[in-house]
Amino acid sequence: MSSTCLVVMGVSGAGKSTVAQLLAHHLQWPSAEADDFHPEANIDRMTAGLPLTDDDRMPWLRSIRDWSARHSADGTSTIVTCSALKRTYRDVLRQSRASVRFVHLSGTAETIGGRLTSRSGHFMPSSLLHSQFDDLEPLEPDEDGTTVDTANPPEDLVRQTLAALDLNTCPAVR
Template sequence: MSQPITALVIMGVAGCGKSSVSEALCQRSGATAIEGDTFHPAANIAKMSAGIPLNDDDRAGWLDSLCDELRRALAAGQRPVLTCSALKRKYRDRLRSATPGLGFVFLQLTPQVAADRVAHRPGHFMPSTLIDSQFATLESPVGEPLTLALDATIHSVDRLAEQAHGWWLEHGLDPSR
């Protein structure tokens, strides 16, 4: 077995189902959910709400906060599951450097499906007009270590959570904790 996975990031573009899959996975595994969007500073939310894509500088402090939260959760003996777009390799590497044994579950879908889902998602700050920018920024994690890619267009949330849970069990999740 390779390095055991100590924590997970459920990642992908807006509308892929990160929060729903994380919630279902945490219920299944007893892990602790960390909703990455809640760590965005007000300036980032205002920018996205206005339809302006975030850049690397905008994401830097947010990623630092997520690294701190992952470390805090692990130090408290939790098994964290973080939702985070983690669109670029350097963002994922930043999270990995803070959390040895960090695994990624990449929820893949098409731009059309993502735009439709975001357009029908009530009360969220991310408009569907930013979907194209998310896909333009996305550097696929397929082939990176400790990464599972799942097709979020053909499976239900429960099935995606089941697949992620099974993969985590294969990579060191202790079901008795």
């Protein structure tokens, strides 16, 4: 049975959790937050204002990949938020047995920075946003996915994503 893993990607504060929650509701697919897969050391590092390195991120990406692969084993499609900033990171996620597709929530540092500054109760400091943009490698034409402008309201982003990825016809969509 074929299954999909839809990865909602983008820099910190791009709106991944907000949009993924709505997508999961529409598609009725199990969802996960990439932040829940970070080892404590990664959270401590970011809380201290230090960007993660490739070495910090690789085991984390593999555990997200394994989560989607486990669901895929019985044909269950999934949604996961994950910054997935670099193509090599997306390559790790694509090693899942699911068909891995991406929606990139793209936006300017001004828009996203403003949201981070007014967000409270989250470990990620807004001072790390510039390092997230430094690492960001947008989806390339040969990667399965779509890019939407996060300046739009979340419900519009969901509609655009479902249409662009042809998921409106998915039997689970209500």
